[in-house]
Amino acid sequence: MIRYLIQTSEALITISILVGLIVAYGQTTLKRKPFHLLVGLILAGLAAGAVMGYLKNATNRIDTSLWNLRIFTVYLIALVAYFIGKIKPLHERLKDKTDYVDAVLLGLIALMVKFYILPDIYAYPYTFLLSGQELLSTDYLYRLIGYLLGIGLCIVAFLAVIQVGKAVGLSRLKKTMAAVLIITGARYMTSALQVLLARRLIINNHTLFVLAKISSNHVNAFIYLIMAVMCVLPICLFIESTRVNEPYRNPAEHRKIIAKWKNRKRWSAAVLVTMLAVVLNMTVILKASTKEVELSPIEEAAKVTDKEVWVSFEQVADGHLHRFAYEDNGVEIRFIVIKKPNSSSYGIGLDACDICGETGYYEKDGQVVCKLCDVVMNINTIGFKGGCNPIVIPYSIQDGYIKVPIEGLVEHEAEFK
Numbered sequence: 001m002i003r004y005l006i007q008t009s010e011a012l013i014t015i016s017i018l019v020g021l022i023v024a025y026g027q028t029t030l031k032r033k034p035f036h037l038l039v040g041l042i043l044a045g046l047a048a049g050a051v052m053g054y055l056k057n058a059t060n061r062i063d064t065s066l067w068n069l070r071i072f073t074v075y076l077i078a079l080v081a082y083f084i085g086k087i088k089p090l091h092e093r094l095k096d097k098t099d100y101v102d103a104v105l106l107g108l109i110a111l112m113v114k115f116y117i118l119p120d121i122y123a124y125p126y127t128f129l130l131s132g133q134e135l136l137s138t139d140y141l142y143r144l145i146g147y148l149l150g151i152g153l154c155i156v157a158f159l160a161v162i163q164v165g166k167a168v169g170l171s172r173l174k175k176t177m178a179a180v181l182i183i184t185g186a187r188y189m190t191s192a193l194q195v196l197l198a199r200r201l202i203i204n205n206h207t208l209f210v211l212a213k214i215s216s217n218h219v220n221a222f223i224y225l226i227m228a229v230m231c232v233l234p235i236c237l238f239i240e241s242t243r244v245n246e247p248y249r250n251p252a253e254h255r256k257i258i259a260k261w262k263n264r265k266r267w268s269a270a271v272l273v274t275m276l277a278v279v280l281n282m283t284v285i286l287k288a289s290t291k292e293v294e295l296s297p298i299e300e301a302a303k304v305t306d307k308e309v310w311v312s313f314e315q316v317a318d319g320h321l322h323r324f325a326y327e328d329n330g331v332e333i334r335f336i337v338i339k340k341p342n343s344s345s346y347g348i349g350l351d352a353c354d355i356c357g358e359t360g361y362y363e364k365d366g367q368v369v370c371k372l373c374d375v376v377m378n379i380n381t382i383g384f385k386g387g388c389n390p391i392v393i394p395y396s397i398q399d400g401y402i403k404v405p406i407e408g409l410v411e412h413e414a415e416f417k
Contacts (some may be wrong), residue, residue, distance in 0.1 A: 003374050004143050006281045008150025011117050013278045017230045018157040019110045024165025034099035041107025049118025057123045060384040064354040065195045072192040075112040077183045162269035167264045168233045179229045187222040190215030198414040200307045241265055242298040245253030269302045293371050295360045298325045311402040321363040328407045331416050333409045338381055347382025349390025352415045
């Protein structure tokens with residue numbers, strides 16, 4: 001239960017803050033029709049995430065890293081276009097079209113963030129079933145409760161962000177929203193670099209590689225920074241509430257002013273409490289609930305040629321998880337092999353996935369489990385794209401050997417650096 005509370009709240013808090021600020025901005029500045037357009041695009045993000053979640057987990061048609069690259073690209077283009085549109089001469093030329101331009105660009109940004117994050121969130125209840133738990137089992141119920149608590153926590157944060165954003169004044173709201181958009185954009189830009197380098201779509205550059213590696217190893221830093229920026233707004237409201245000096249003509253107006261500021265303080269407290277809860281989830285609670293699992297040792301392959309790593313059928317005939325590696329330039333590129341139950345075929349893939357990186361997989365009670373997110377793999381789907389499955393690599397079977405091309409392993413070297 002705790003694991004899914006942590007994972008869900010960690011993933012969704014960025015959406016809660018960013019989309020909450022965008023909605024607050026839309027309610028404060030946009031006319032009715034552009035605001036409805038903005039809301040429509042935000043809701044489209046919910047639907048797009050659901051469709052992608054289905055395709056990732058029910059089919060092998062989705063190449064997650066390439067789709068993420070497209071999402072990052074659209075986000076960054078929309079972000080740059082939004083800030084260019086705020087340049088004074090261009091802003092003045094747009095005139096009445098400004099609201100529609102803001103609605104489309106901000107709506108597209110919100111849609112892309114949801115398109116990136118929500119597919120895995122939607123898939124969690126499905127992955128519970130893949131772990132072998134029955135729908136009405138106690139374990140499934142506990143996991144579902146943690147999942148729903150995480151969603152509930154972030155919904156409260158989303159509603160609180162909207163109310164606080166509308167209360168702080170347009171200038172502060174715009175600055176905070178811009179900061180959150182830029183931080184998210186920086187994270188997506190470095191993630192895009194990581195995909196481009198891993199896919200050899202750009203020439204390997206040491207500076208770009210270091211930048212992508214630092215970003216990949218400090219993903220939580222972006223989340224903490226976004227939450228820290230957001231917390232400035234409720235703190236400002238609390239400070240202002242101590243020196244309220246609004247004029248009033250009668251006791252009724254005075255009571256309305258008092259009620260307004262009480263309401264603002266409640267929403268401000270909600271923002272701070274939910275941010276604190278997420279931070280505790282990601283630090284103290286995570287540390288208390290995480291038991292370090294040691295991966296099984298890397299086995300020696302039957303043979304390594306200039307072009308292939310050979311694994312004999314005898315080495316993997318027992319139906320258990322086996323881990324092998326090829327070392328290139330000091331980097332150990334790991335892959336796993338497991339014989340599928342009641343079958344003569346094998347599940348073969350990198351000891352890494354597009355979602356959780358190179359943390360690896362381990363065997364528990366005859367099942368293959370992701371070390372980072374504790375998701376249990378369906379052994380029969382190992383070797384196919386989607387979800388938390390191992391990254392697919394090429395291989396061939398010949399004369400009692402599984403032959404894995406070295407070129408196919410080196411292609412993913414960046415995953416293990």
